[in-house]
Amino acid sequence: xxxxxxxxxxxxxxxxxxxxxxxxxxxxxxxxxxxxxxxxxxxxxxxxxxxxxxxxxxxxxxxxxxxxxxxxxxxxxxxxxxxxxxxxxxxxxxxxxxxxxxxxxxxxxxxxxxxxxxxxxxxxxxxxxxxxxxxxxxxxxxxxxxxxxxxxxxxxxxxxxxxxxxxxxxxxxxxxxxxxxxxxxxxxxxx
Numbered sequence: 001x002x003x004x005x006x007x008x009x010x011x012x013x014x015x016x017x018x019x020x021x022x023x024x025x026x027x028x029x030x031x032x033x034x035x036x037x038x039x040x041x042x043x044x045x046x047x048x049x050x051x052x053x054x055x056x057x058x059x060x061x062x063x064x065x066x067x068x069x070x071x072x073x074x075x076x077x078x079x080x081x082x083x084x085x086x087x088x089x090x091x092x093x094x095x096x097x098x099x100x101x102x103x104x105x106x107x108x109x110x111x112x113x114x115x116x117x118x119x120x121x122x123x124x125x126x127x128x129x130x131x132x133x134x135x136x137x138x139x140x141x142x143x144x145x146x147x148x149x150x151x152x153x154x155x156x157x158x159x160x161x162x163x164x165x166x167x168x169x170x171x172x173x174x175x176x177x178x179x180x181x182x183x184x185x186x187x188x189x190x191x
Contacts, residue, residue, distance in 0.1 A: 016054070027053060027057075031046060031053065035100060038107060042104065045099055046100065048096050049093060049096045049097065052092050052093045053093065055089050063082050066082075105129075106129065113128065113132070
């Protein structure tokens, strides 16, 4: 049974009680294997998930210890503290999971949507999916604008075609005929 409930849930010197190091190490190793952090930020989030998971485990242990307390008023007060603490850590765990999921999804998206060997060091935490969506949206707007311009061009009235008058062909010399010398006929040239 805990002697100081507040110190057991929020210890100042560390959140691993004496003798619990091997169990905590097993939890850390298991979570690292499951969540596979690949960057420093992902590693930090996985470490926070480990700490939060451990503290949620501590809430369960403290709640189990309430059975030994006989004062109902004290039990109610401690149960309220445990419930608040559990709620806080569940929210924190959910936030860490969500952030880790976003980072890992973004990392996967970058790897699959770019050529191998692309250097991402200058992009920081830029969200490639949002960037791609914005580019796609801008391209769609530009396509609609061009389509509208083309529709306007195709539906505008065509000016009437007024062909130029055809010149009299009798005044034109045929550029296909050979010039004949005077007094010769085509049949005389062939002989």
